[in-house]
Amino acid sequence: MTLQPSSIPDLSTTALYRDQNNTNGSDCPDLYDWEWLHTSQPVYILLITVLGIVFNVFVLIVFCFHKKACTVAEIYLSNLAAADLVLVSCLPFWAVYTSNGFHWTFGLFLCKVVNLGIKMNAYSSIYFLVLVSIDRYVALVHTMSHGRMRRPKYAKLGCLLMWGFGLVLSIPVLIFRQVRYFPEYGVNACFLDYPTHTVELFSDGMLIVFSFIIPISIISFCTVKIIQALKIQAIERFNAVKTERKATTLMLTVLLAFLICWVPFHVVTTLDLLLRAEVLGGCHLLSVIDICNQIFTYLAFFNSVLNPILYVLVGKNFRKKVCELFKQWSIRKIVTSESSRSSNLSSTLKTLV
Template sequence: MHLFVVAVEKLGVEESFVELRPFLFESHPEDHLIHLFTQVTRPVLISSKLNVFQKMNGMLSPSIFPINHSLSVPCEPGPQHISITILVCLLGLGGALLNSFSLWVFCFRMKTWSAGTILQFHLGLSDAMATPAIPLMATSFAMGSCWPFRQFVCQLKIALLGMHFYGSVVFLTLISVHRYVAVVRHKSNSAMKRVGFIHKVCGAVWLFLLVQGMSCFVFLGTSQVGNCTQCLNIHQGEYIDAYFAINFVLLFFAFLLPFSIAAVCYCRLASSVSRINANSAKGQAIKARSLKMVAVCLLIFAVCFAPLNVTRTVGVMIKKYYPEQCRLLLKVETTYYIAWILACANSCFDPLLYCFGSPDFNRAVRSSLKWLGHRFQEASSNNEQDSLELPTRTAHSITFLDKEAPSNTSK
């Protein structure tokens, strides 16, 4: 009996010995003791065998029993390089200044608007939609790729960026079609030449952009990934199906189709312009301006919007079908942010498009710069005159006080 008690204590199940006490005082306790000993020691033996197997499994080669650790470890975003934040701030500030000046010229320095001017003005409005969103993006990058604001601000940022990017693409396409009609089919009575029709088209475009922005506002938002709150990020696993569907819809209808239309229009335009008689000054001006406009528009599509759509498509496909490729996904994410910076540069290129596409805008810019220069000179001359008059006024006041002092003394 003593040996049995010692064995039970060695096995670490001494609390189960309480159950044995009623049987120790029976006349024939052997059968009961054997049965209970088996029940008590069986879990301990099984646990010991499992521990031995786990130790042996840890000593075996990984090639024999492969374990996919990437499936259990989530792919969390990391902070981006500081240069991305700096470039976002610089391009955002430059684009905001140029676009604000362009809108001011359209609204206050141009008296009459043609159909092409209306399209260019609405392109400037779509560029202005990104101005409130860029500081939010720069703040997020500076905070280590974490979203520090509320969900409403995130949803507003998503809606504004969508309206900006795809509004720019649509209005660039409409400008291409209008330029093609105005130059290649200048003798035809096309609706693209009528101001009223262009107003209706622009209204329909803004309605489409508003629906698209509100859809993203309602269905997308923030989520917690690791220790960070994310907004419009590839690492948001619960939104990957939505990102995947939205990406391919926008890839076709908001990039490939508009780019194809613009490319066809500008190829026909370049072919037609090359046959213009360049002997006259007017012919040379039309030819040069049209070719520059073609180059700038295709440059915007190729440099600003193509990398953004390509990297976003690659990113959502990796996240959906190859989520274990964490290192590759992080590299694609950084590339996507660089492409996003290039897309922000379209606000800097669009004023060149206005200058090449509209002689009236070009003249208004020159007159506006002259007017601003005159105002600056007048302001500086007034400041210099005030600075010269200040010592004279001070001297007069001192002389006046000196004259008043004796009179006060005499009194």
């Protein structure tokens, strides 16, 4: 019997889960050859890691080193880039884990910390997008009061709270993530070891509510109101909010990309929870969910690479900042070079005298 995976962010294994909890899935035969996972998935994860680190570091450099202070929207987007950066930085451990046939060689501490990094930043990311949605909603729908509410210090405080909330949602990882040797597979697996099946279902159910249903509901409400406001402004030809419209276009694009990448994963995770709760059943559904968990996890990870690309393609203000930053560095380099040349000339003249 080969070890099969469940979703990568949880990094429980399907075979371990089916055997431990003795659910209706345990009587199902293994319909698929999972060897492709050990060969293709590590390559994909490493590619996502390299691209994600390079692109998100580039975004953070632009936001942090530009001479102008970040706007409220840029504060949220820079924190989103930071969350994506931490997430992709944790993935190489799972590339090694998968290529080793789900044999964890990094110890219990890294088993907990790496999963904490993946979970915390996945949860924080969606709440940074909630903050972005609320910011755009206030800027376009409640234009008269947005000056008081949309201040950088409040944006930074909001980001700090979202990091903390992401950590709170990830507490089950610190508590229940364990490394255990399974002699039937010959591996040390890093997996979620819940004390009871009830605790497992309750914990996963709460995470689905707070990491998917609630934030998606807020984002959907704000998006509908924003689109309505944009239509009204287009009819009335408001020119005073042109900058806000550009920022909103970028925000809507980033939101759409996030929904395309993450909603399928959350839907399959919800179906998997219903399957484990025995609300749903059937070997065919079990097999489909196992396969979809893998495919949609790949899609979700790709979002961490896609966001920086969207900033460049859609964000006119971001492209402007990139150009200004390069000019800023070029001028500084020229000044430094001329200063060094002047210093050398002065030293030469002193020597001659």
